[in-house]
Amino acid sequence: MRLQHHHPRPAPHAVAVDAATQGNSSSSLDLRPPVMINSCTGRMGHSAAEAVVRAGLQLVPFTLTGFSAGVAVSNIGISGIPVELVGKERRQEAMDVVKDRYPGLVVVDYTMPNCVNDNAEFYARNGVPFVMGTTGGDRAKVAAAAEAAGVYAVVAPQMGKQVVAFQAMMEVMAQQYPGVFTGYSLTVTESHQRNKADVSGTAKAVVASLRQMGVEGFKDSDIRKIRDREGQLQMGVPEDHLGGHAFHTYTLTSPDGSVQFKFKHNVVERSIYAEGTVDAVLFLAKKRAEAAKEKVYNMVDVLLEGSLR
Numbered sequence: 601m602r603l604q605h606h607h608p609r610p611a612p613h614a615v616a617v618d619a620a621t622q623g624n625s626s627s628s629l630d631l632r633p634p635v636m637i638n639s640c641t642g643r644m645g646h647s648a649a650e651a652v653v654r655a656g657l658q659l660v661p662f663t664l665t666g667f668s669a670g671v672a673v674s675n676i677g678i679s680g681i682p683v684e685l686v687g688k689e690r691r692q693e694a695m696d697v698v699k700d701r702y703p704g705l706v707v708v709d710y711t712m713p714n715c716v717n718d719n720a721e722f723y724a725r726n727g728v729p730f731v732m733g734t735t736g737g738d739r740a741k742v743a744a745a746a747e748a749a750g751v752y753a754v755v756a757p758q759m760g761k762q763v764v765a766f767q768a769m770m771e772v773m774a775q776q777y778p779g780v781f782t783g784y785s786l787t788v789t790e791s792h793q794r795n796k797a798d799v800s801g802t803a804k805a806v807v808a809s810l811r812q813m814g815v816e817g818f819k820d821s822d823i824r825k826i827r828d829r830e831g832q833l834q835m836g837v838p839e840d841h842l843g844g845h846a847f848h849t850y851t852l853t854s855p856d857g858s859v860q861f862k863f864k865h866n867v868v869e870r871s872i873y874a875e876g877t878v879d880a881v882l883f884l885a886k887k888r889a890e891a892a893k894e895k896v897y898n899m900v901d902v903l904l905e906g907s908l909r
């Protein structure tokens with residue numbers, strides 16, 4: 601496929617895409633599916649695309665961007681593979697070609713919170729399994745779109761194995777000991793790179809478990825979001841990683857102040873999520889091959905099944 605160039609963005613590795621050169625032996629039951637990542641233009645999408653290539657999976661050489669109205673295509677390079685950018689107004693045309701050329705593909709979404717639902721509905725409409733790594737949006741609607749279309753999906757705000765294990769531990773604690781922190785007050789602070797649009801989806805998930813453990817009166821909007829350089833340095837973020845980090849601290853304090861619990865998970869860079877993304881893709885391919893009854897999963901499900909490397 602060559603989509604028409606309208607108004608190309610700068611293309612450091614502008615090379616014509618010939619999908620056939622990457623080979624395509626996928627079948628719909630392929631356990632190592634071709635992977636389309638939206639959007640390879642973003643930090644997380646780029647990192648996940650590199651992990652896909654490292655894992656020896658075929659990277660579909662097309663990626664969606666949020667650009668539209670006059671901006672159609674140009675190319676970027678991922679680990680030497682030229683990837684063609686597809687503007688929003690041409691995404692259905694591109695998806696038709698991609699489905700035809702890469703049967704059995706799995707889609708990964710790392711875009712923006714404000715397009716989570718639109719993208720999920722687009723993937724569901726097209727009958728393609730997807731990993732929704734993007735945070736935000738109406739998560740119940742994402743799951744409902746996948747269910748209604750009978751499409752397999754992993755929907756999770758956190759792909760990093762060890763952080764997912766922490767999330768799982770909090771969920772188990774909430775199930776086993778509901779109310780154990782009744783009366784305790786909670787503060788939550790999260791720091792991410794300056795241009796992260798929303799409050800941490802991981803923090804929201806952990807807070808949901810803490811509520812089940814009895815914490816009352818704590819709203820998601822009470823999560824303290826640090827995006828400024830000074831605040832980030834104070835929280836201990838290394839200067840080199842101001843542009844890519846995820847530091848989370850949850851503090852629980854007893855009513856009389858005599859007991860305090862602190863949970864922390866601090867991550868720099870993005871490889872932990874990128875590797876987990878590949879695991880989620882392989883998990884979905886397996887579920888599809890097994891024709892599993894359940895369609896929608898999260899990363900705790902992937903972990904519990906032993907599918908995180």
Ligand SMILES: NC(=O)C1=CN([C@@H]2O[C@H](COP(=O)(O)OP(=O)(O)OC[C@H]3O[C@@H](n4cnc5c(N)ncnc54)[C@H](OP(=O)(O)O)[C@@H]3O)[C@@H](O)[C@H]2O)C=CC1
Binds near residue numbers: 638643713735
């Ligand atoms: N689940 C997990 O483990 C993790 C989740 N995340 C989440 O992933 C998301 C992305 O983060 P990050 O990569 O840092 O953000 P970036 O801002 O670096 O990238 C987002 C990209 O999305 C693209 N985009 C915007 N709108 C659309 C659209 N409608 N269709 C296709 N592409 C679009 C933009 O491309 P363009 O400018 O070309 O439009 C942009 O490059 C966030 O929600 C973040 O919280 C991040 C890390 C780990």
Ligand SMILES: O=C(O)C1=N[C@H](C(=O)O)C[C@H](O)C1
Binds near residue numbers: 758792793796846
């Ligand atoms: O945007 C990020 O960077 C991250 N987003 C996810 C979140 O919002 O929880 C996961 C991790 O914190 C990195």
